[in-house]
Amino acid sequence: MSGLEIAALVAAGAFAMLVLLLAVPILRLRHTIDATTVMVREVTAKTGPLLDNVNTTVEGVNTAVEQVQTTIDGVNVQLVRIDSVTAPLAGAAANVAKIMTAVTGASTTPLGKAATLAFGVRRALAAQSRR
Numbered sequence: 001m002s003g004l005e006i007a008a009l010v011a012a013g014a015f016a017m018l019v020l021l022l023a024v025p026i027l028r029l030r031h032t033i034d035a036t037t038v039m040v041r042e043v044t045a046k047t048g049p050l051l052d053n054v055n056t057t058v059e060g061v062n063t064a065v066e067q068v069q070t071t072i073d074g075v076n077v078q079l080v081r082i083d084s085v086t087a088p089l090a091g092a093a094a095n096v097a098k099i100m101t102a103v104t105g106a107s108t109t110p111l112g113k114a115a116t117l118a119f120g121v122r123r124a125l126a127a128q129s130r131r
Helices: 003-108 110-130
Strands: none
16 A cells, blocks of 8 residues: 555545544434424414414404594584583673672772662661551
8 A cells, every 4th residue: 555545544534533523413403403493383383373363452452442532532522512502601600700890899899888878778768668
């Protein structure tokens, strides 16, 4: 055997050892990939029904939101009606407040007190004369 043949034989032996050393991690990697493939299939199988449930829930929420919006629209209509009914009452209350202010002002002045006294005396005399 020549030196070249011996070198080729040593290189072939080294290559065979390298293949044997790398076979174990490659086999373990194959098991990991198989387990990952199974897990991805399970997740895919469970994701479909889960997404269907999410879609059903979202549709239910949308229906509830539409019902709430309809209710709010009805309340707004009623508030407009109440505003139209109470607007004249607010004006009447303002007029009553002005009258009360005028009466209070008139009864607290000396002239107002004299007028009130005269009215009371006149009324008392009228009641006496009727008897």
